[in-house]
Amino acid sequence: MAANKPFKHQPLNLDRTQIRLFRLIQTERSGDLAGIITTYDFENCPEYRAVSYTWGPPDPTREISIEGQGLTIRENLWQFLNVARDLAEDWLWIDQVCIDQSVVDERNHQVSLMAMIYANAFEVLLWLGAEADGSGEAMEAINSGAGSMRQYESEVQSLFRRPYWNRLWILQEILMAQNISVICGDQVFAWETLEARFIPQIPRGIEIKISWEEHPVEIDKVALSLIEERASFGGANQRLSYILENFASL
Numbered sequence: 001m002a003a004n005k006p007f008k009h010q011p012l013n014l015d016r017t018q019i020r021l022f023r024l025i026q027t028e029r030s031g032d033l034a035g036i037i038t039t040y041d042f043e044n045c046p047e048y049r050a051v052s053y054t055w056g057p058p059d060p061t062r063e064i065s066i067e068g069q070g071l072t073i074r075e076n077l078w079q080f081l082n083v084a085r086d087l088a089e090d091w092l093w094i095d096q097v098c099i100d101q102s103v104v105d106e107r108n109h110q111v112s113l114m115a116m117i118y119a120n121a122f123e124v125l126l127w128l129g130a131e132a133d134g135s136g137e138a139m140e141a142i143n144s145g146a147g148s149m150r151q152y153e154s155e156v157q158s159l160f161r162r163p164y165w166n167r168l169w170i171l172q173e174i175l176m177a178q179n180i181s182v183i184c185g186d187q188v189f190a191w192e193t194l195e196a197r198f199i200p201q202i203p204r205g206i207e208i209k210i211s212w213e214e215h216p217v218e219i220d221k222v223a224l225s226l227i228e229e230r231a232s233f234g235g236a237n238q239r240l241s242y243i244l245e246n247f248a249s250l
Helices: 075-087 104-111 114-120 135-144 146-151 153-159 170-175 191-198 221-233 240-248
Strands: 018-025 034-041 048-052 061-066 069-074 091-093 123-127 180-184 187-190
Touching: 018 075, 048 114, 048 170, 061 075, 069 075, 075 123, 114 170, 123 170, 135 146, 135 153, 135 180, 135 187, 135 191, 146 153, 170 221, 180 191, 187 191, 191 221
Parallel strands: 034 061, 048 091, 048 123, 123 180
Antiparallel strands: 018 034, 018 091, 061 069, 180 187
């Protein structure tokens, strides 16, 4: 796809609480990706989803069309947007698209709003990346239950060793979220599925202490801590220091 010229964001008013939202639109060619970007005062935003993902390596890059102009994005986001074509009518907040990365003041302004952005999204889309290393079997196994997870133990463990889980930003993106869908390749499950697989059925508000033997599969401690945090405290962040310690050891 060849765009006419590079896309240039319209400046935000940094004296106000403004964000941009992105929406995919249908294209005539199946391999192309195109969309529109609109600026909103935060209090007047339409319903939107926020995307939680890792940028990935700087090369290769791809180009999407924004109102006939080209915006360069990294490969991992391109893969997500290809999967997300069914969300063509929905507004999305994606930092790589919705923030003018060339303007430092704007980047800092938007970073200061990120907790609010993720907390107010009606859903957070957690993108683990394209299908690889048996991730399809892992996603199916998690959807199916403990028995399948043990059968595909190495594939499930590989899913939780992906670079996504090493990002410090996921603390607020996951713990502040109202609802989360976990996506890898073309498969998806609700975050509550992870809670059902790894957490005993006990009331929210009761602190959980579980030995590794009680889990169907041993997974990365950061991921498990986040699952336990949301299950126990509904995202209230009461074990944040423990999770941060796990990040510090990575």
